[in-house]
Amino acid sequence: MTTSLLEGLPLIVETSPEWAPLACSRLDEVLRDHAxxxxxxxSAGLGLMARFPESEFLHRPMxxxxxxxxxxxxxxTDLLKERGVSLGAPLPDPYVKKLRGLLCAKGSGIGGLGDHLIVNAFIEARSCERFRVLSKALAEGTEEERTLSDFYQRLxxxxxxxxxSFRDLAMEVCPEEVVLRRIHEAAEIEAELISEMPIEARMH
Ligand SMILES: [Fe+2]
Ligand SMILES: [Fe+2]
Structure with missing residues (x-):
């Protein structure tokens, strides 16, 4: 039985099939970016608590x-160390930056905290999909690759x-039907964005 890599996620497009072979051929770079x-x-979780101090219901889940x-x-980072690869400095993340810009634009979404929760929900969902893709691509490899495949399945x-969790928190801020409608719109926006992004040895 084959299940879709999008199962249970709000995403409507899968990662380009060109990404997995590139990522597998440059795993050290992918792992650095992933870290x-x-x-x-x-940091985003910490930032949400500081940005919305009145929303104390965020504290425990964040x-x-x-x-x-x-x-x-x-x-x-332990994996990088085992592979003898240094972590290096973080790179800018245009996917996340653009997605935040698109989904948190004033007047377009469900407002303030709700929009931030939905952006984070989509970043988590796309990360989940990429990890599934990577896990599947590594599953038939060497013993080391199979271990990494299991690791990515757990992640x-x-x-x-x-x-x-982010979706459910958004439903504490706004009525369920409003959140579901916005998730539907956000899925279209995310699909267009991810399709425009260059295919690189990075997580997004
Ligand atoms: Fe996460
Ligand atoms: Fe994580």
Missing amino acids: WCEYKAA VALVQEEMLHFRQV ADAEGRHWE
């Missing part, structure tokens, strides 16, 4: 998220949970 993605995900993302950061499951 910084985990760091940025933790602290849990930050702890899990930092664990992922540590796991990926994909975590990012899948994170997408759901």
